[in-house]
Amino acid sequence: MTVAEIEQYLAPIRHEYPDPRSLIIPALKYAQGDAGWLPPEAMAAVAEATGFSQAYVESVATFYDRLYVDEVGRYCINVCVTLSCMLRGSDELFEHIADYLGLDGEGTTDDGMFTLARVQCIGACDRAPCLQVDSGVQLGPLEPADATCLIDDLRAEPAPARYDR
Amino acid sequence: MADAGNTPAAGGDAAGAGGAPADVVSLTVNGRTIEAPKGTMLVDAAKAAGIEIPIFCYEPRLGAPIGACRMCLVEVEGMRGLQTACSTPVAPDMVVNTESEVAKDAQDGVLELLLANHPLDCPVCDKGGECPLQDRTFRFGPGETRTVEPKMHFPKPLDLSPLVALDRERCIACYRCVRFSQEVAEDGQLTFQERGDHTEIATFSGDPYEGRFTGNTIDLCPVGALTSNPYRFVSRPWDIKNTPSVCAGCSMGCNVEVTERDNEVKRLTARPEPNMAVEEGWICDRGRWGYPALRSADRIDAPLLVDAVGRRKVLLDRAVNEAGGLLGGRDLRVGILLGEPVTVETGFLATELAERAGNGAGMVRRMGIPGHGLGPLRDLPGAQMHHLDAADVIVVVGGDPCAQQPVAELRLRKAHRRGARVVLAGPRPTALDPACQVLRTTPGHLQDAAPAIAEVLEGSARAIVLWDEADLAAEPDAAATIAAVVAGTPGARAIELAADVSGPGLRALGIDAPGDLLAAIEAGEVDVLVTVQADPTTGPDGDRWSQAIAGVPRVIEMATYRSGLTDRADLVLPLLTALEDEGVLVSMTGRAQRLRPAARECPDAAAAWEIIIALTHRLGRPVPDRTPAQAFARLAAVHAPFAGLSYGALGTTGAVVAASSHGGPAPRREAPGDGLLVVPCTPVFGDATAHRSDALASVLEPTRVGLAPAEADRLGVRTEARVRIATPHGEAVLPLEVDSRLHEGAAYLFTGDPQAGAMRLLPLDRGPVRAVVGVVQREEVSA
Ligand code: SF4
Ligand code: SF4
Ligand code: FES
Numbered sequence: 013m014t015v016a017e018i019e020q021y022l023a024p025i026r027h028e029y030p031d032p033r034s035l036i037i038p039a040l041k042y043a044q045g046d047a048g049w050l051p052p053e054a055m056a057a058v059a060e061a062t063g064f065s066q067a068y069v070e071s072v073a074t075f076y077d078r079l080y081v082d083e084v085g086r087y088c089i090n091v092c093v094t095l096s097c098m099l100r101g102s103d104e105l106f107e108h109i110a111d112y113l114g115l116d117g118e119g120t121t122d123d124g125m126f127t128l129a130r131v132q133c134i135g136a137c138d139r140a141p142c143l144q145v146d147s148g149v150q151l152g153p154l155e156p157a158d159a160t161c162l163i164d165d166l167r168a169e170p171a172p173a174r175y176d177r
Numbered sequence: 178m179a180d181a182g183n184t185p186a187a188g189g190d191a192a193g194a195g196g197a198p199a200d201v202v203s204l205t206v207n208g209r210t211i212e213a214p215k216g217t218m219l220v221d222a223a224k225a226a227g228i229e230i231p232i233f234c235y236e237p238r239l240g241a242p243i244g245a246c247r248m249c250l251v252e253v254e255g256m257r258g259l260q261t262a263c264s265t266p267v268a269p270d271m272v273v274n275t276e277s278e279v280a281k282d283a284q285d286g287v288l289e290l291l292l293a294n295h296p297l298d299c300p301v302c303d304k305g306g307e308c309p310l311q312d313r314t315f316r317f318g319p320g321e322t323r324t325v326e327p328k329m330h331f332p333k334p335l336d337l338s339p340l341v342a343l344d345r346e347r348c349i350a351c352y353r354c355v356r357f358s359q360e361v362a363e364d365g366q367l368t369f370q371e372r373g374d375h376t377e378i379a380t381f382s383g384d385p386y387e388g389r390f391t392g393n394t395i396d397l398c399p400v401g402a403l404t405s406n407p408y409r410f411v412s413r414p415w416d417i418k419n420t421p422s423v424c425a426g427c428s429m430g431c432n433v434e435v436t437e438r439d440n441e442v443k444r445l446t447a448r449p450e451p452n453m454a455v456e457e458g459w460i461c462d463r464g465r466w467g468y469p470a471l472r473s474a475d476r477i478d479a480p481l482l483v484d485a486v487g488r489r490k491v492l493l494d495r496a497v498n499e500a501g502g503l504l505g506g507r508d509l510r511v512g513i514l515l516g517e518p519v520t521v522e523t524g525f526l527a528t529e530l531a532e533r534a535g536n537g538a539g540m541v542r543r544m545g546i547p548g549h550g551l552g553p554l555r556d557l558p559g560a561q562m563h564h565l566d567a568a569d570v571i572v573v574v575g576g577d578p579c580a581q582q583p584v585a586e587l588r589l590r591k592a593h594r595r596g597a598r599v600v601l602a603g604p605r606p607t608a609l610d611p612a613c614q615v616l617r618t619t620p621g622h623l624q625d626a627a628p629a630i631a632e633v634l635e636g637s638a639r640a641i642v643l644w645d646e647a648d649l650a651a652e653p654d655a656a657a658t659i660a661a662v663v664a665g666t667p668g669a670r671a672i673e674l675a676a677d678v679s680g681p682g683l684r685a686l687g688i689d690a691p692g693d694l695l696a697a698i699e700a701g702e703v704d705v706l707v708t709v710q711a712d713p714t715t716g717p718d719g720d721r722w723s724q725a726i727a728g729v730p731r732v733i734e735m736a737t738y739r740s741g742l743t744d745r746a747d748l749v750l751p752l753l754t755a756l757e758d759e760g761v762l763v764s765m766t767g768r769a770q771r772l773r774p775a776a777r778e779c780p781d782a783a784a785a786w787e788i789i790i791a792l793t794h795r796l797g798r799p800v801p802d803r804t805p806a807q808a809f810a811r812l813a814a815v816h817a818p819f820a821g822l823s824y825g826a827l828g829t830t831g832a833v834v835a836a837s838s839h840g841g842p843a844p845r846r847e848a849p850g851d852g853l854l855v856v857p858c859t860p861v862f863g864d865a866t867a868h869r870s871d872a873l874a875s876v877l878e879p880t881r882v883g884l885a886p887a888e889a890d891r892l893g894v895r896t897e898a899r900v901r902i903a904t905p906h907g908e909a910v911l912p913l914e915v916d917s918r919l920h921e922g923a924a925y926l927f928t929g930d931p932q933a934g935a936m937r938l939l940p941l942d943r944g945p946v947r948a949v950v951g952v953v954q955r956e957e958v959s960a
Contacts, residue, residue, distance in 0.1 A: 052382040065365030066381035074370035074379075 013046045018061035048175035049080035084127040085120045093130040096137035108156035146177035204271040219262035231313045233399045234351040235263035245352045250283040251275045285319040294329040296346040304401030306414030338385040339875035345377045348402035354394035362390045392465040407872040412438045420775040424464040425518040425755035428675035429582040430764025431456035435775035442468045452830045454561045461583035470869035475739040479781045481749040501795030509535030512703040515543045516711025520760025521682040522805040525812040526789040533798040543683040547690035550653025550843030553660030560670035565592045570637040572600045576645025576674045579608035581859045602626035606918035620854045620923040623655035631662045640669040646676045654845035675765035682763035685818040698725040705731040712740035719937030720907040751782035760805045770831035848945035853924040863929025880933035881912045883925030889915045899953045904938040
């Protein structure tokens with residue numbers, strides 16, 4: 013991701029952000045599309061494109077869970093563990109997925125395909141327990157077996173050209 | 178001497194100087210009626226009335242209050258909820274309660290929450306005993322915690338840099354360090370990462386926190402989260418003694434506090450009560466971590482005597498007796514050369530010694546710039562650093578304050594943030610360039626900037642011009658022109674960026690630069706040379722000095738550190754450092770400030786003034802003084818600039834010495850010969866102290882030659898080369914640095930470390946000089 017690419021992306025939307033600080037988030041989201049996460053070079057490029065210090069850009073990135081400053085897998089599976097989902101079995105769902113992926117709790121699979129995380133409410137309590145893959149629609153209610161299918165399907169997909177998470 | 182700069186309020190009052198008195202508001206705090214100027218924050222108004230409202234994040238020097246920590250919550254009648262006293266300005270008839278049950282509950286609550294994740298490892302924390310969190314918890318806190326959950330843990334500690342350690346568990350997220358980095362030093366390096374209880378101070382991708390002012394975050398941190406690596410586990414507050422003194426690192430004259438334990442200097446910090454007229458409570462890392470130099474291997478720890486027996490260590494008494502003997506002969510011609518740091522008392526006593534030693538007509542000179550032609554600039558109305566806070570236009574002419582007088586940079590940044598127009602004119606790139614307007618001049622042609630400077634100053638009401646002593650001494654024509662421009666601007670004032678620490682004080686005593694002394698030595702007219710903290714052999718025209726001094730019958734060296742003279746001297750008397758000495762230094766703004774002895778690390782060393790007084794006794798014509806205070810009183814009686822001053826009058830924050838007359842303009846000087854014009858530069862972490870201090874090893878800057886890419890191309894080199902640089906005064910082989918910000922046609926000589934010998938290449942009077950630069954062949958390098 014080059015500075016020029018980010019600048020080009022920002023040019024038509026700049027006017028929507030009267031406080032230039034607000035521009036950092038769309039810029040980071042865009043930059044994250046490349047590798048699926050934000051290596052330091054990507055944050056440095058955002059810093060240059062937005063005119064803020066690298067440290068400031070990184071502090072924004074670390075504030076938000078869905079901006080990844082550490083490398084993650086091809087798919088991020090975010091299992092909601094807030095009240096409604098928990099009452100409806102999110103613990104079991106999470107454990108099942110972890111087992112199926114061979115993970116000991118949260119983390120990234122060795123083959124770099126999946127990153128599993130517990131997250132707070134993703135706004136689909138009516139479909140509890142639910143999860144979200146990257147920024148896709150919330151999926152639920154899910155039985156452990158549904159999650160197995162989902163993972164198998166994802167494995168069969170070709171790698172995305174850009175990441176949206 | 179109009180000198181209203183010693184209180185925090187003075188920064189502001191400078192703006193309204195001469196205006197109507199600020200409106201005063203009357204309000205009630207805890208049932209007492211108090212008064213405060215309009216706009217004062219509640220916390221300050223209460224403090225002035227002796228009522229303490231606890232704070233953590235509030236620090237006016239960091240800018241507008243941000244209300245981050247909630248420690249200062251108070252009850253204000255008629256206002257909903259509790260208010261943060263740090264960000265609530267006083268209002269007429271406000272009724273405030275800082276001790277009501279509600280307020281007390283809030284204080285308890287805030288402290289309980291701040292401590293919820295705090296490790297409470299006070300017994301192993303460097304801050305323990307001088308920690309605001311500890312103090313406020315005792316005074317305002319709940320005494321007990323209800324938290325039973327496990328605390329947040331981070332691996333400890335983390336090196337934010339080789340100098341600053343971060344213990345993330347202790348951080349209370351007050352934002353002070355972040356605001357310093359972002360808004361005062363403007364280096365943009367420190368930020369918070371993550372959020373909630375995971376919040377931590379961090380730099381981009383874990384890079385080291387680099388800068389010239391990083392240590393100030395340690396002073397600012399109200400807990401033990403940021404600590405000094407060199408001071409880590411060195412002492413506890415009840416084992417130390419803190420002494421207010423002055424940094425002798427450069428001519429800024431920052432007020433500092435020196436920590437002593439077991440007769441050793443263990444730490445140097447800004448003073449808890451900043452001198453707003455000088456450093457405003459910020460000091461640079463060179464000043465802060467230079468103190469280990471006191472214990473460097475090249476410190477002279479005992480007097481050395483060369484006689485028929487050979488060269489050997491002797492006791493101080495014996496050495497003083499020997500010195501008396503060497504100086505006693507009735508027809509001896511004596512020369513005394515003063516270097517830096519030398520206090521005004523020592524300078525004064527040296528002149529008294531010259532009258533008593535030898536034939537009584539000894540010459541006393543200072544190492545430094547003669548400055549013919551600087552008169553018109555020196556005669557301009559002067560200013561103090563806090564006047565920059567109210568200036569509308571600021572012009573820096575020559576030099577590079579960011580490197581030479583580092584803390585000045587912070588004051589310039591502050592003025593720039595406030596909206597003052599800051600213009601930098603000169604041949605060097607500086608750290609302020611990206612933020613300010615730059616008038617880059619061709620080396621040797623500061624004069625060319627004069628019309629632009631005149632334009633910038635036009636219409637200003639409170640302009641301040643900071644001019645560089647060394648650069649303008651080399652270009653007297655520019656000095657005269659620029660002085661005329663400033664003199665013609667109503668309300669404009671000037672600050673001299675003085676090249677050395679002792680220069681302003683010694684000049685006020687009428688002590689001149691050493692040109693005629695060197696000539697006298699060369700003519701064989703000096704029988705005994707006494708140097709005080711001076712090693713001319715590594716200074717400007719050093720080779721000529723070396724040759725000349727080789728022919729002097731007797732040399733007495735008084736110095737703290739071994740130098741190029743030590744092996745030549747017949748007698749060496751070890752001196753205390755500025756941190757151990759007592760006396761007065763005059764800063765570049767003419768502020769006389771007291772050094773107070775913090776420790777005495779070397780039992781066989783003495784202060785220069787002590788030795789000189791003893792010598793006058795030995796010579797049978799004793800001066801009446803026993804202390805520097807007495808010497809100062811005497812010199813104030815005879816030297817007009819110091820008239821009316823005494824140690825009492827100097828107090829803890831000093832006083833401005835009166836200006837004296839400085840002579841007229843001088844004609845333009847050209848550097849003779851061929852080659853590249855030399856532009857001397859002073860790296861921040863490149864001076865002798867930085868080289869001697871092991872604490873600063875990680876930031877040390879090498880003595881080097883800087884060239885523009887085109888010049889380097891002409892030599893057929895890029896980087897990683899070593900070059901030979903030769904002027905009519907000498908030559909040196911130094912590493913090359915290619916920098917596209919440098920001018921063609923010039924050789925930027927980054928001096929500093931006296932051992933590297935770069936200063937020798939300059940003319941004695943620091944006038945313009947040209948150098949031939951050539952690549953050193955590989956064989957030569959390996960040889
Ligand atoms: S490290 Fe210290 S100064 Fe910085 S935010 Fe934490 S407590 Fe405040
Ligand atoms: S700016 Fe100069 S006087 Fe101030 S702390 Fe630094 S070296 Fe010392
Ligand atoms: S001191 Fe007022 S909120 Fe921190």
